[in-house]
């Protein structure tokens with residue numbers, strides 16, 4: 001199942017910089033592991049914002065929920081989810 005996910009990161013301005021750096025490093029490590037596993041298919045920075053558009057490919061809504069809530073930055077993100085599916089006009093063979 002494919003999901004389009006928008007994540008807006010809202011770290012508190014007074015957060016200890018070392019704590020923020022650790023959260024970002026842990027987020028990156030988990031994101032890259034999920035990408036290697038094929039579960040986090042796309043990760044795009046939204047230009048001019050501390051936010052991203054992502055596409056997740058997971059087995060269920062529950063798996064998506066569990067994945068998102070385990071992200072280190074989850075407590076500091078606003079997240080919007082939309083279910084998506086293949087467009088009949090797409091020429092991308094890996095769209096499913």
Ligand SMILES: O=C(O)CC1=CCC(=O)O1
Nearest residue numbers: 009027028031050051052
């Ligand atoms: O910077 C972001 O948009 C949040 C994030 C998601 C994966 C990652 O490494 O950072």
